[in-house]
Amino acid sequence: MDLQTFLFWTVxxxxxxxxxxxxxxxxxxxxxxxxxxxxxxxxxxYFLLGADFVGATxxxxxxxxILILVVFGVMLTAQGPFISMKVGAAEWAIAMVxxxxxxxxxxxxxxxxxxxxxxxxxxxxxxxSMNSATLAGAFLGLRxxxxxxxxxxxxxxxxxxxxxxxxxxxxxxxxxxxHLLVVLIGxxxxxxxxxxxxxxx
Amino acid sequence: MTPNPDGALTGYxxxxxxLFVCGAVCMAMKRNAIGVLMGVELVLNGANxxxxxxxxxNPTFEVEGQxxxxxxxxxxxxxAAVALAIVLNxxxxxxxxxxxxxxxxxx
Numbered sequence: 001m002d003l004q005t006f007l008f009w010t011v012x013x014x015x016x017x018x019x020x021x022x023x024x025x026x027x028x029x030x031x032x033x034x035x036x037x038x039x040x041x042x043x044x045x046y047f048l049l050g051a052d053f054v055g056a057t058x059x060x061x062x063x064x065x066i067l068i069l070v071v072f073g074v075m076l077t078a079q080g081p082f083i084s085m086k087v088g089a090a091e092w093a094i095a096m097v098x099x100x101x102x103x104x105x106x107x108x109x110x111x112x113x114x115x116x117x118x119x120x121x122x123x124x125x126x127x128x129s130m131n132s133a134t135l136a137g138a139f140l141g142l143r144x145x146x147x148x149x150x151x152x153x154x155x156x157x158x159x160x161x162x163x164x165x166x167x168x169x170x171x172x173x174x175x176x177x178x179h180l181l182v183v184l185i186g187x188x189x190x191x192x193x194x195x196x197x198x199x200x201x
Numbered sequence: 202m203t204p205n206p207d208g209a210l211t212g213y214x215x216x217x218x219x220l221f222v223c224g225a226v227c228m229a230m231k232r233n234a235i236g237v238l239m240g241v242e243l244v245l246n247g248a249n250x251x252x253x254x255x256x257x258x259n260p261t262f263e264v265e266g267q268x269x270x271x272x273x274x275x276x277x278x279x280x281a282a283v284a285l286a287i288v289l290n291x292x293x294x295x296x297x298x299x300x301x302x303x304x305x306x307x308x
Contacts, residue, residue: 019223085232099226106218183279191286
């Protein structure tokens with residue numbers, strides 16, 4: 001077992017166990033703490049997959065932003081009976097059975113399917129491997145990201161000249177950023193402190 | 202680097218499936234509205250692990266996988282902000298975060 005495999009299984013086991021702990025724990029505060037471990041472990045998985053930028057974004061936005069929001073929500077609402085809300089034994093058993101069945105279905109499907117895989121040479125070549133620069137290029141349309149252009153040509157087939165139609169992800173990026181702005185304004189409007197008329201605050 | 206990329210990909214996909222199942226069960230089972238929100242985060246993370254794993258191991262998705270993962274992260278941020286605003290509003294109006302009591306829209 002080489003280092004990459006060992007690191008993957010270590011991070012994967014930590015991430016998976018903490019994800020299970022998020023579900024199993026009845027206390028909402030502990031659940032939030034386990035979610036921190038899960039999100040951090042997922043960021044580690046991204047780093048192992050060579051996706052530096054996505055891993056850093058995961059750390060900044062998920063661990064630094066969303067989790068803080070969730071913790072604030074827990075702090076504002078976790079009073080008295082809401083810290084640990086008990087679930088009935090029957091519901092618990094049904095949820096476990098459904099979850100295990102769903103996981104078995106997903107796992108067997110995953111194991112039985114085959115996909116085309118990137119060659120080792122392409123993965124290790126700094127020219128073709130993904131890094132932050134190629135990611136930025138894809139956003140700007142500087143890189144050929146039409147999937148058909150990268151499909152391997154079957155032997156004996158006439159090599160087709162790939163169409164030079166770069167697909168830029170700049171417009172979806174702009175749409176997403178405007179969407180985030182609108183959503184944050186809406187959230188601030190929804191969660192604002194309302195002053196009721198006629199009552200003394 | 203692992204000698205067998207296919208086996209490595211299967212490990213990542215299994216992790217994604219585990220995160221997805223945990224999130225789905227969390228969404229269905231938790232009575233606390235914020236617990237449901239945590240389940241949504243777990244589901245999105247499971248999908249993201251799959252995206253980034255395919256970006257690594259599948260030649261046709263090596264750019265799109267990471268870009269879609271970034272979009273999913275941004276969408277998750279937006280979703281968390283709105284969902285927490287709704288939960289806090291509900292808490293202000295009803296003094297509870299139990300999702301079973303949110304039945305005003307029931308027909």
